[in-house]
Every structure is written in C-alpha cells, then in structure tokens.
Amino acid sequence: MRLHKVRKAILVVAMAALLGVSSVPAHAVSKETIELQTQVQQLLNMVQTIQSTLDAKFGVLQHLAEQTADAANQMTVTVNNLQKQMETQTQAANARTETVSGQVQALNDSVDELKTRIAKLDKSIQDLQNQIQQLQSQPAQTGAPGGLQGAPPTSGGQLPSPQGAASGPALQGPQAPPLEGTYQAGVRDFSAGRYPVAAGEFEDVVHYYPLDDLAGGAKFYLGEIAYQQQNYNEAVNDYNAVLEGFSGNEKAPAAQLHKGFALLAMNKKDAGVRELRSLIQRYPQKPEARAARSKLNGMGIKVATTAER
DSSP, X not given: OHHHHHHHHHHHHHHHHHHHHHHSOGGGOOHHHHHHHHHHHHHHHHHHHHHHHHHHHHHHHHHHHHHXXXXXXXXXXXXXXXXXXXHHHHHHHHHHHHHHHHHHHHXXXXXXXXXXXXXXXXXXXXXXXXXXXXXXXXOOOOSSTTTTTTOOOOTTSOOOOTTOOOOSOOOOOOOOOOHHHHHHHHHHXXXXXXXXXXXXXXXXXXXXXXXXXXXXXXXXHHHHHHXXXXXXXXXXXXXXXXXXXXXXXXXXXXXXXXXXXXXXXXTOHHHHHHHHHHHHHHOTTSHHHHHHHHHHHHTTOOOOOTTTO
C-alpha cells in the first residue's frame, strides 16, 4: 500500500512536469527540462522494477505459507493418529494388567487356602501325637500288683483287660460353647464397644475350635480390640496369627493392612511400609490395597497404580 502511494506521487510529479514542459514553447525547452524528464522516466522504471520484485517475493512467501499450512495439517493428523494408537494400546495394556492382577490374586488366594489346610493338617497331626504320647505315658492298670502275671482268668476264661473295665462314665471336660453363636455374639459385642466381653467370646472360639476358619476371624477381632486399646504389640501378634495360620481367611487382607498401621504406630516405619507394599502386591484388587496405597501416598511414598504397573 505504501509503495503504491509512492508510485502514485511520482506519477503525479511526472505528469506535472510533462504538462509544464508541454505548455512551454518548443524553442524554450532547455537542457534541464530534458534531464528532468529523463530522471522521471528512470524513477518510473525503478518503481516498476521494485513492484515486480515485490510481487515475485510475495508470491514465493504465499507459496511457502501454503506449504507450511499443509505440513502443519499433516502433522496434526499424524499426531492425532499416534494419540489414538497410544490410547488404544494403553487401554489394551490396562486390560491385560487387570487380567494378570486378577490371576495373581486368584493364585495367591489358592496358595493361602492351601497353606491354611496344611496348617490345620499339621495341627491335627500334632494333636494326635500329643494324645498318643499321653496314652503311652499312662501307667498300665492291672488287677494285681504284679501286673497280668498270675491274675486269675475270668469266668469266660479270658484275662482281664489291661486298662480294667470302666465301672463308670468317662470323665469329660467342660462343654464347648456353640461355635457360630459364640462368634456372632463376639462380633455384636465388638461392634457395640463391649471389648472385654467380646474378647472373652473370641477367646472361647479360638480355644474350643482352633482349627475352624472362624478361629481366624476371632483372632482378627482380638487384634482389633488390642489395636483399639493401643496395645500394638499384642495386635501385631494376633494379626500374624491370622496371616500365618489362616492366610486364606477373608479377614487376612484387613489383618495385613492393620498390621502395617500398627507397625507405623509403633514408629517402625520400614517394617510398616514393607507390610503395606506386600499387601498391595498380594491383593492388588482388594479395597485394603487401595487403603494401603492411599496411606503410603499420604506419607510421600510413591506407589504405582494398577494401570501404571
């Protein structure tokens, strides 16, 4: 626009000069007038040359701008395609991770159940061995101080039994309370805050039914009572009893979570963090794992989510 104004001004000056020359008689045209006309013509030629150059350069710039715009559009399309591919791959990876996590948790549950069965079997074998040892340690009861030797036969021609005939009913220990009723009563008393009563009921379950799965739940609640009373050492012991003897119990994840909390409350940070990390790895899909991850993140300890793993 500015160049156009300059060109217009030059043309006006040139026309004025030509008109002035034309109005002068031919004999009055001087050498200076001819030189002025020549300079004006040269100036016009220069303006035309500059205009042509600018037009050419503007065309080149416009072409480059169009190429840049096309390249930017192509880059945008490529980036969008890459983003879609990454999203698809991320979703597929997340799905595979969820599947693997579920399989790992199912495997851990199976292993825990197997450990529980083995522990119960070992306990049964140990009880049986204890009974055998008790029977072997009892002195043989005979009808005479010399034992069976010289003892007269009975009327049927048979020797008396080494243990002797039991003349009365066998001695029995205290009658065991009902398992399910005692356990549920303990849960109700625990929920109502009657911790001493609940502790007695849970201890009865553990004492009379040590191999039943409810004994694992009773141990967990005993740990909860100790935790509420800030007796963290005893709580950790009760939680360990659940994790070691009843690893397949439904209370096992909560027992491990609260064990980690108890360790942290005892200022055993490293042990507590290890316990919470182990919980996340062992039960990645459980609510307790999310609680452990939230606790660690709150402590400034970064823990990868399922998708990040």
